[in-house]
Amino acid sequence: MDRIETGLNLIGDCQLAKIYDRESAAEWLCEGYQDIQVWVSGGQERFYVSFGAAADEEPAAFQTLEPRNQPGERVEWVLEDGQPVATILRWFTQVQEGLKRTSIYRGEVLVVTQLGEGQTCHIGYIDALATQNPYELARDTARLLAGIWDCQQAPKLLGRGGRSLGF
Template sequence: MTPIASLSAALILIGAATIAVAEPVGSVYSSTADKDCRKVSSTKVGQDELGSAHICRGPAGFKVIKSEDDLRETVTAGRTAAIASDQPAAAQGFGPFNSTTNTIEWRLSAGKPFAMIQRWHIADNDDPDKNGRPNTKQMLVVTRLAPGAACHVAYIDVTANPAANELARKAADEIARGFDCSKDKIKVAGESGRAIELTLRR
């Protein structure tokens, strides 16, 4: 092989390696609204529903399970409903009453989801509205996905961080894939605020 041919081959290999490393990362969105999901369980006392679980569709075949019990929610995901139910995220709830928005942002690399971002509303009993009901404080939760376990990796206080969405995407892109659910500590990204205080209170 001539020196020029060798150089050309080397440049092609370098270019291929660069393409492999710089896989495109982007977002898609899915719904967890009751109308877009299937109810799979319900807990009632008389006519009052105290708890329920819904299965919702995510991208690339992912299944999302949104569960509510005593005005507190958990959200988990996996390739099947059974796998999703067995993830750490299925048990990662918060002490105060809370709820989620109906939209999940999925972060994907080369079309494969590796993390999801969802907005939570945490009830603040120390901040009642005019009717005596607690106002809520907003927080973004970043959850890592398979391969490996699905679990919370980062919390972002929305009020304390004007660029909360960008911080959440940055945390997802930089932390989620290397996060070990069995030993790594959940990161508070950006400035802490009341939502984080309520979330971490024990």
């Protein structure tokens, strides 16, 4: 399996598509790989990222991490025979620890997303700070599960830990 990276800087790489004043949220459209659109929606607390021509209607458009989060600025596209089958995106999370609102754990999660019309969804979560070689595990997950994952299932928690995911 080959892979390639593209940028996902909402300010520099993407076009602001819509603003939701009441929720202090917005939607962005970003250029991906081989004309595959990257759709990002979110605001102050949580973001959603999906891919494809109808990205905002795919299951991934309704999936996010439980803690406060924001996506990283690089998308890794996992290719099979030159065609993208999955993406790996590092998300940054903020998990409140204990009763003090000022005590925040800053986590990192690799989200593996399967690509396919009507089947673009999260298939795996990896706590990138607790797992040794998290990208290797993410690539193995993409190679083994992309294209066969049932989007009705919850994404798999892979690797070690889960603190970055809030547990």
